[in-house]
Amino acid sequence: MPSGTFPTCPTCEHAGHLLALVAADDLDAAIEAGLMAYVPCRTCEGTDRDAIDLLVRTQARLRDAWDARERYRLRNARLARRAAERDARRPAAPQPDAQAAQRKPALPSAAADILARAKAKAAERMKR
Numbered sequence: 594m595p596s597g598t599f600p601t602c603p604t605c606e607h608a609g610h611l612l613a614l615v616a617a618d619d620l621d622a623a624i625e626a627g628l629m630a631y632v633p634c635r636t637c638e639g640t641d642r643d644a645i646d647l648l649v650r651t652q653a654r655l656r657d658a659w660d661a662r663e664r665y666r667l668r669n670a671r672l673a674r675r676a677a678e679r680d681a682r683r684p685a686a687p688q689p690d691a692q693a694a695q696r697k698p699a700l701p702s703a704a705a706d707i708l709a710r711a712k713a714k715a716a717e718r719m720k721r
Contacts, residue, residue: 604634612644615651628652 611631614623629652633645700708 602634602636604632607631608633608645608648611648615648620651620655623651624655629655 607627608631611623611626611628614620614626615628620628628648631648631652633649
């Protein structure tokens with residue numbers, strides 16, 4: 594990790610602070626310290642270009658990650674909206690009528706006849 598030699602220019606001093614945070618892998622603190630708003634100083638001769646490049650690459654990686662997260666969030670919202678629209682277009686399932694359920698036999702007529710005969714035979718056997 595380049596240590597960076599920074600002149601007394603305020604921008605370059607700020608770069609030194611940001612570089613120390615990035616080198617310590619404390620990106621949250623670097624972001625709070627202004628990493629994403631940082632613009633390299635092009636006037637100072639003694640600035641370590643490798644260190645500046647590291648800061649610029651870190652900015653680019655963070656922007657890419659944030660853009661990807663935003664695309665993912667938008668995609669999920671779009672998929673949820675499409676699912677809701679699709680569900681709204683589907684016809685509603687008919688609600689069962691309580692009286693119709695009472696009128697229908699629990700078994701088909703042939704099965705009900707077989708069950709009735711079996712119960713009658715069982716009752717006859719119990720009488721013996």
